[in-house]
Amino acid sequence: MKAKAFENELTYRYYEETDDVEAFHEAYEDAVETVRAELGETHDLLIDGERVATDAHFEVTSPGDQTLTVGEFAAGDADDIDDAVRAASAVADEWEGFDVADRVAIFRDAAATMRDRKFELAATISLENGKNRTEAMADVDEAIDFLEFYSRECERSNGYDFDTGEPTPGQHTRNLLRPYGVFGVIAPFNFPMAIFVGMTAGALLTGNTVVAKPAESTPLIAETCMAIMQDAGLPDGVLNFVTGDGPNAGQPLVEHEDVAGVVFTGSREVGLSIRETFSEQGKHGPVIAELGGKNPVIVSDAADVDAAVEGVMKGAFSFSGQKCSATSRVYVHEGVYDEFTEALVDETEALVVGPATERETFVSPVISDAALERYESITERAAADGTVRTGGAVRTEGDLEDGRFVEPTVVTDVPHEHDLARDEHFLPFVTVHPIADLDEGIRKSNDSEYGLCAGLFSEDDAEIDRWFDEIESGMCYANRSQSATTGALVQAQPFGGWKYSGTTGKFAGGYWYLQQFMREQTQTRVE
Numbered sequence: 001m002k003a004k005a006f007e008n009e010l011t012y013r014y015y016e017e018t019d020d021v022e023a024f025h026e027a028y029e030d031a032v033e034t035v036r037a038e039l040g041e042t043h044d045l046l047i048d049g050e051r052v053a054t055d056a057h058f059e060v061t062s063p064g065d066q067t068l069t070v071g072e073f074a075a076g077d078a079d080d081i082d083d084a085v086r087a088a089s090a091v092a093d094e095w096e097g098f099d100v101a102d103r104v105a106i107f108r109d110a111a112a113t114m115r116d117r118k119f120e121l122a123a124t125i126s127l128e129n130g131k132n133r134t135e136a137m138a139d140v141d142e143a144i145d146f147l148e149f150y151s152r153e154c155e156r157s158n159g160y161d162f163d164t165g166e167p168t169p170g171q172h173t174r175n176l177l178r179p180y181g182v183f184g185v186i187a188p189f190n191f192p193m194a195i196f197v198g199m200t201a202g203a204l205l206t207g208n209t210v211v212a213k214p215a216e217s218t219p220l221i222a223e224t225c226m227a228i229m230q231d232a233g234l235p236d237g238v239l240n241f242v243t244g245d246g247p248n249a250g251q252p253l254v255e256h257e258d259v260a261g262v263v264f265t266g267s268r269e270v271g272l273s274i275r276e277t278f279s280e281q282g283k284h285g286p287v288i289a290e291l292g293g294k295n296p297v298i299v300s301d302a303a304d305v306d307a308a309v310e311g312v313m314k315g316a317f318s319f320s321g322q323k324c325s326a327t328s329r330v331y332v333h334e335g336v337y338d339e340f341t342e343a344l345v346d347e348t349e350a351l352v353v354g355p356a357t358e359r360e361t362f363v364s365p366v367i368s369d370a371a372l373e374r375y376e377s378i379t380e381r382a383a384a385d386g387t388v389r390t391g392g393a394v395r396t397e398g399d400l401e402d403g404r405f406v407e408p409t410v411v412t413d414v415p416h417e418h419d420l421a422r423d424e425h426f427l428p429f430v431t432v433h434p435i436a437d438l439d440e441g442i443r444k445s446n447d448s449e450y451g452l453c454a455g456l457f458s459e460d461d462a463e464i465d466r467w468f469d470e471i472e473s474g475m476c477y478a479n480r481s482q483s484a485t486t487g488a489l490v491q492a493q494p495f496g497g498w499k500y501s502g503t504t505g506k507f508a509g510g511y512w513y514l515q516q517f518m519r520e521q522t523q524t525r526v527e
């Protein structure tokens with residue numbers, strides 16, 4: 001059955017197709033200047049529609065230039081979380097009672113505002129989390145797509161409310177999905193707009209109220225999006241916003257007795273600990289968690305090697321590998337291993353490492369000092385236990401001096417069983433391994449606790465069919481030179497993982513996502 005067409009927001013592609021790429025760059029660069037001039041403010045929480053100041057604050061600086069203060073943000077704690085959850089509980093019945101058309105209208109209005117302000121939003125993302133301009137705009141586009149797609153799905157299903165008829169005379173029946181109550185939304189830094197907006201809208205459109213906590217390194221774009229949704233007409237208390245860190249704001253949110261469900265995207269460790277907490281507390285509501293990946297790509301001897309090199313390079317190094325979907329291990333048929341590896345090294349060495357806002361930059365900064373230290377540690381181990389074919393150094397020259405810049409790194413000669421090829425590093429770091437045949441590639445690809453994204457390069461249809469059948473992965477891409485494993489589009493490529501890459505087996509941006517935020521009820525009235 002064919003799904004109803006959905007038009008994705010594809011901003012950069014639109015400018016390319018209309019032969020007006022220069023206009024894209026000018027609009028973005030103007031927006032960077034405007035946003036930069038407004039950075040450095042102090043930001044409060046939002047609870048019950050009111051701005052709430054805290055005594056303690058934390059500073060966020062730009063990863064590409066740590067002398068640039070993005071802002072001072074309220075350090076929310078357990079008391080703030082309690083106030084926010086109480087506010088969300090107080091309006092839960094009222095919000096559930098909203099007509100689905102009225103809820104949808106609010107989120108469509110928010111999508112329209114984001115569309116109008118997309119260059120400002122992309123510039124904010126670049127300055128706050130270090131994404132280059134095309135990656136930042138893709139983040140904005142995906143947020144708009146989530147709002148439009150989830151709105152369409154709520155409308156199409158009449159808010160998941162069905163008149164199930166009169167099965168026997170006099171029994172009038174209705175089957176519907178109803179919200180759980182208050183949802184905690186806990187977001188990661190790496191898609192600070194799309195994932196924050198997508199999870200928040202998922203919970204709210206389905207009639208839950210929300211307390212949202214963004215990642216501590218990206219509160220500004222989250223606050224901007226929260227304000228857009230609030231201004232689009234959300235009643236006070238329906239969406240509450242608490243900035244702060246994991247232990248002091250995230251953990252109390254998860255543990256709060258009136259929080260019925262949590263939607264989380266982030267590391268496996270934190271996601272599983274949230275599920276554990278729910279289980280220990282005897283909570284019955286859902287923990288919808290999208291977690292990490294260790295995404296394999298197979299390059300067969302029947303591959304277009306140039307396409308494979310391009311796909312792996314983009315999959316591994318876009319946004320400096322800080323994507324759960326990043327290509328991180330490549331299994332290459334020994335017949336094309338040398339050709340592939342040498343070309344990958346050449347292409348990687350041609351990539352520009354630089355500030356996110358520079359036009360030529362491909363490899364932008366990494367998010368934190370911890371990420372920088374992790375890079376130093378894994379590249380040292382790669383040099384000791386294998387061969388660093390290119391990369392391996394922290395870059396500090398010229399205008400990179402005040403940022404956290406590292407070289408994209410290609411490593412060979414570490415065994416498939418090595419930690420470097422098994423653990424998620426979330427950095428521009430890829431290992432390449434020779435294989436004898438597709439069997440070995442599939443076996444090694446599947447030999448992982450993760451199952452998020454996978455790629456195959458082969459011109460042989462029988463190999464592709466077999467790989468689709470046998471690969472243990474949520475997202476499977478064959479011959480995708482635009483990126484071997486990253487860059488899913490809402491509706492056509494719903495995003496999620498198997499095994500430890502997710503807790504529910506249902507994917508964001510897909511047809512079975514929203515139902516997770518609701519529980520079923522059957523009503524029978526005898527007249």
Ligand SMILES: NC(=O)c1ccc[n+]([C@@H]2O[C@H](COP(=O)([O-])OP(=O)(O)OC[C@H]3O[C@@H](n4cnc5c(N)ncnc54)[C@H](O)[C@@H]3O)[C@@H](O)[C@H]2O)c1
Nearest residue numbers: 187188189214215245246250251266267270290291292324
């Ligand atoms: N599968 C997906 O769709 C997907 C998408 C994006 C990122 N990710 C994963 O996210 C990770 C990177 O993001 P990150 O570094 O922001 O992840 P993280 O787990 O460190 O943090 C995510 C969020 O959890 C909060 N948090 C931390 N400790 C907490 C606790 N004890 N209780 C409650 N909340 C807590 C953080 O403050 C942050 O808001 C990677 O593992 C990546 O693979 C997965």
Ligand SMILES: N[C@@H](CCC=O)C(=O)O
Nearest residue numbers: 323324325486487488495
């Ligand atoms: N949805 C994004 C990844 C989100 C996680 O980091 C992609 O498809 O690349």
